[in-house]
Amino acid sequence: MGITIYLLTFLLLLVAVYGIVAKKNIVKIIVSLAILDYALNLLLVLVGYRTGGKAPILSPGQSTEQFVSSAVDPLPQAMVLTSIVIGLSIMALMVAMALRLHEKYGTFDMEHIRRLKG
Amino acid sequence: MSERRTGMTSIVMNTTKLVTGLIAVFGIYIALTGHISPGGGFAGGVILAAAGVLVVLAFGGKFSQRLVTESHTHVWDAAGAAGFLVVGLCGYFTGGFFMNFVPLGKVHKLFSGGMIPLSNLAILVKVGAGLLGAFLALSAFRPTSGPLHKPDMES
Amino acid sequence: MGLEWMVLALIGYMVVAALIAVEASDLLSSVIALGAAGFGLSIINLLLGAPDLALTQVVVEIISVVLLVRVVLTRRDTSVQTHRGALRTAVVMLGGGLILAAAFFAFGGLTGGAGPEAVPPFGQPVLVHKAGDPVPPGAAAAYVEGAVKQTGSANAVMAIVLDYRGYDTMGEAAIIFIAIMGVYTILRRVGRSKPHAPPGKEQTP
Numbered sequence: 001m002g003i004t005i006y007l008l009t010f011l012l013l014l015v016a017v018y019g020i021v022a023k024k025n026i027v028k029i030i031v032s033l034a035i036l037d038y039a040l041n042l043l044l045v046l047v048g049y050r051t052g053g054k055a056p057i058l059s060p061g062q063s064t065e066q067f068v069s070s071a072v073d074p075l076p077q078a079m080v081l082t083s084i085v086i087g088l089s090i091m092a093l094m095v096a097m098a099l100r101l102h103e104k105y106g107t108f109d110m111e112h113i114r115r116l117k118g
Numbered sequence: 119m120s121e122r123r124t125g126m127t128s129i130v131m132n133t134t135k136l137v138t139g140l141i142a143v144f145g146i147y148i149a150l151t152g153h154i155s156p157g158g159g160f161a162g163g164v165i166l167a168a169a170g171v172l173v174v175l176a177f178g179g180k181f182s183q184r185l186v187t188e189s190h191t192h193v194w195d196a197a198g199a200a201g202f203l204v205v206g207l208c209g210y211f212t213g214g215f216f217m218n219f220v221p222l223g224k225v226h227k228l229f230s231g232g233m234i235p236l237s238n239l240a241i242l243v244k245v246g247a248g249l250l251g252a253f254l255a256l257s258a259f260r261p262t263s264g265p266l267h268k269p270d271m272e273s
Numbered sequence: 274m275g276l277e278w279m280v281l282a283l284i285g286y287m288v289v290a291a292l293i294a295v296e297a298s299d300l301l302s303s304v305i306a307l308g309a310a311g312f313g314l315s316i317i318n319l320l321l322g323a324p325d326l327a328l329t330q331v332v333v334e335i336i337s338v339v340l341l342v343r344v345v346l347t348r349r350d351t352s353v354q355t356h357r358g359a360l361r362t363a364v365v366m367l368g369g370g371l372i373l374a375a376a377f378f379a380f381g382g383l384t385g386g387a388g389p390e391a392v393p394p395f396g397q398p399v400l401v402h403k404a405g406d407p408v409p410p411g412a413a414a415a416y417v418e419g420a421v422k423q424t425g426s427a428n429a430v431m432a433i434v435l436d437y438r439g440y441d442t443m444g445e446a447a448i449i450f451i452a453i454m455g456v457y458t459i460l461r462r463v464g465r466s467k468p469h470a471p472p473g474k475e476q477t478p
Contacts, residue, residue, distance in 0.1 A: 005395055007374060008284040012291055014370045019295035022362040027300050027345055031307045035291045038314050045321050051396035055322045056429035057156060058421055060226050068417055072322040073398040075413040078433040080326055082445040085160045085245060088333045089452035092252040095340050096459040102348055103261040153426040156324035164332040171336060199450050206443060216439030222425030231426040237435040244446060248453040255460045256343060
């Protein structure tokens with residue numbers, strides 16, 4: 001069961017890599033990179049999950065022993081939290097590059113852009 | 119979208135007027151209570167930026183230029199980054215880099231968690247202003263007169 | 274057990290949405306399918322006990338879809354369906370996937386995380402330490418135990434992000450800062466003549 005979940009996440013990652021490798025449209029490549037980001041974040045969160053676990057937030061009146069025995073792993077979540085926002089700003093950077101390229105060449109097609117270059 | 123000078127229809131504009139303040143306050147609340155409930159500076163900053171994005175989309179670029187410009191967001195972005203660094207440096211002068219220097223307080227109260235609310239506030243300003251500035255720059259971008267090189271579509 | 278099936282179904286939904294996003298013949302459909310995948314990820318985060326991530330992911334998803342729609346809405350492009358050697362890349366990707374899956378099984382996927390280098394099985398993170406386990410519980414257990422006492426924060430994720438690993442977070446804030454600066458720099462008008470600049474300076478390319 002758990003293996004199936006991990007393998008589906010790997011499949012998501014491979015779909016993203018396929019999009020990056022096989023597509024020639026810049027917007028498609030940006031979309032594929034975003035999906036790659038999702039797959040990696042999802043893998044990290046899955047690794048930190050504990051069966052029947054609760055969110056790692058101490059509710060009022062809960063003792064520390066209960067908290068330790070029920071919380072999921074907060075470390076991957078801390079990593080992913082910053083990674084999500086970094087993904088958004090990197091996407092803004094890529095979108096800016098795509099706009100500039102479209103302004104200069106009038107197309108999103110990598111083939112045309114490369115042909116004009118050389 | 120933001121291309122139009124007059125913005126969207128009056129229904130969208132009036133709804134935006136009602137909702138934007140609430141969204142911004144919700145973002146600040148999320149950031150300030152990040153140490154006792156889900157949220158934190160990153161989520162709050164993104165929500166704050168979303169409020170600004172809503173205004174830009176509904177009212178158009180011309181109107182939002184009067185409220186906030188890219189130079190404002192530059193300044194706030196840098197101020198947030200500097201504030202976070204100052205929090206770290208205050209810790210440095212009282213023990214170690216990013217060491218806690220504020221009394222911890224009682225758990226589940228607003229004034230608890232040591233330096234975490236301060237850092238959350240700095241991160242809120244930094245992420246909110248940064249993402250809003252990036253969106254403003256992207257939405258104000260207009261291509262110059264056509265492509266400089268014509269791609270040969272025949273081949 | 275019900276939760277695992279739900280997570281499995283949602284990941285399957287994400288894979289389908291990702292396939293549509295990669296293969297759609299229209300750029301707008303592709304962007305909207307990306308948004309669908311992101312909302313699925315947000316629900317998975319909520320189910321897996323990560324409300325912080327769910328909250329952040331929803332808003333980030335909205336903003337990124339708005340950004341991408343801003344790009345594709347006014348720019349029609351006829352070259353969406355072109356591939357670079359589609360059959361060859363498909364074969365390469367299939368081989369890569371097989372290798373990845375084999376590596377994953379080799380690293381303790383079937384043996385239940387026996388070796389010290391194995392990925393822990395689903396539902397038993399490194400945090401959970403039983404007596405006689407070869408894997409030490411790691412830093413996460415110490416973080417969970419000490420978060421409330423040492424930092425005074427009820428939210429263990431925030432305690433790690435901003436207190437235990439504040440230095441890390443400073444680096445990540447620097448990454449965001451640099452990326453935003455890159456957006457400003459790329460979109461700045463080059464060759465914009467300043468009225469008060471001396472006439473000789475702006476001629477240099």
